[in-house]
Amino acid sequence: MVEAPNPFSPSFGTSPPLLVGRDEQLTVFIEALEEGVGAPGRATLYTGQRGSGKTVLLNALEDIARRQGWHVLSVTARPGVAHQLARTLIPQEMRDHHPEQARTSHVTGFQGTAAGFGGGISRTGEDRFPVEPSLRHALTALAAAAAQREAGVLISLDEISSNAAGDLQELCQDVQHVGFREGLPVMFTAAGLEPSVQQLLADVPGVTFLRRAERAHLGPVGDADVTRALAEPIAHFDKSIEPEALDRMVTGTQGYPFMIQLVGREVWRAARGQETITARHADLGVDRANRRIGQLVHQPALMELSPTDKSFLAQMALDDGPSSIAVIAQRMGVNSNYASQYRLRLIQAEIIHEAGRGQVDFSLPQMREYLREHATHDALRPPGGSSPSSSHLTEPQDRTSRPSRQERRRPPGSTSSGPAGPRR
Incomplete structure (x- = not known):
């Protein structure tokens, strides 16, 4: 029997085979996408502990926006992110999707003679008031171009913290101006650890936009959703699982999104070469997952x-x-x-x-x-x-x-x- 690939992916930020327990957040985002400027959810800040699925949720929201034809600017909040958006990501989107608006041409000179033909005097025009590229200017251009196609721009920002305070100030002010004051189709999603977000909102001036954004906290996933997240990928790859084994796996995750993938992967490994996952396989896998979560989650959390x-x-x-x-x-x-x-x-x-x-x-x-x-x-x-x-x-x-x-x-x-x- 050829062993099917392990369907579970306990890597931070990697989308699982089945996203569960986040239906409410997905629904609010879709409604905001469809209802347009002024709808709740056009700017949302997601928080949760490490391993709660914040990045995975951002990935899912980005996929929804792309399917609707929106431009997606997906970045990590670090120093220089505003420059990255203004000078690299937005210009690239303009060149790839709106080439007719990404380039401009103008007469810079004229050559001729006093008689009107042949070579002669050369005159060159010079822009006395050149426009310096900025994030607001670039975002306005991209959002206006997208609006002509009944689409928009989604800015998806992960790992927000005060470490990128200056960039977040500029970004928040420009998104608020372009997407809310000017009414262009711009949506904003951001995610971060609760302590980092609290510090940012409390200590950094100029991020009023974030304080007014919708807030969604990502907590544990219910047992019914955990059962689906484990059972459906297993069935998809033609393995069967004993009811007792599935119950032990669900209990072992404690509803923690990252643990769902870790338990799933370790139990699958324990049952390698077997057509049915038994309770013994589940116990072995849960035990291995419990040992690994310390290095992957607890150690980084305690360091802070x-x-x-x-x-x-x-x-x-x-x-x-x-x-x-x-x-x-x-x-x-x-x-x-x-x-x-x-x-x-x-x-x-x-x-x-x-x-x-x-x-x-x-x-x-x-x-x-x-x-x-x-x-x-x-x-x-x-x-x-x-x-x-x-x-x-x-x-x-x-x-x-x-x-x-x-x-x-x-x-x-x-x-x-x-x-x-x-x-x-």
Whole structure:
């Protein structure tokens, strides 16, 4: 039997074989595309934790726009992106799709004689007021040309953060002017990690356009959608799967979009050469996926946190379920108000979530297990040197002060050097 290719793709930004759980976002975008200027959704900002499918959603929206004949300018938000759009991407779109408007010609001189024939005096015209190319000028030209064909321009911006503050200021102001004040067909979609977006909106002036944009948060996917995302690609390649195996795969993903692809790929590998995926294959694949997600997701997420953020998480990892804020404060040797500051930071960073009155739990799948395995020995060492699963720690020197001014100003999930880490 020739083995079919593995249909699952756990690579950040790579579109899965079946996009699930994002029907509402797709519907709003299609409606905005069809209804024209002024429709809700013409400018939308998507947020979510790493691996929540932000880039995948942008890919899907771009595909929809292309099928409608729209120009799609897909870029990553980094310093120089405004120049890239104005000097490279938009001119290329004009040359490829509107060549008649991409070139201009004019008389620069005249040669002749006083008698009207033969060689003679040469006169050359010079533009005394040349137009310097700018993003607004280029975008206006492309949008106007697209409008003649009943299409438009979609600007799709991934990984937005304050690292490209100057470019985002220029881009936001020009998109607002061209697409909303002048009424030309321009749509804008952007995506980023919640902490990066919050820092951008709070600290960078001149991005009012982003603050007024529609907001959509990408959370976990429901079990019914996860079942479809796993079962349909498997069936498409003529494998069968036991109901118990499918249930274990669904449970193993915890509704986390990236984990859907990772579990799918590892279970498929475990069942290589077999016509049916069994519960044993599912258990093997889920176990492999749990080990890999630490390197792919948890390690980059933790790199962006402050030392005290990490200490807070290390204390949470001692518990087998939701953690009490009061107990965490006791373990850290701080008062509850101090611990609550870090609780809020980590909730905003989508590393943890509220799990009842005065309790929190991990949001990322397998984060507890990863911390137990990789956190520093000192951070997880309980009294007497017993196993890290103990619920108590030796109390460090008491700290009752609030976080430092620098820590209070620092956005959740970021370091003093700013947001970092690979693309989702």
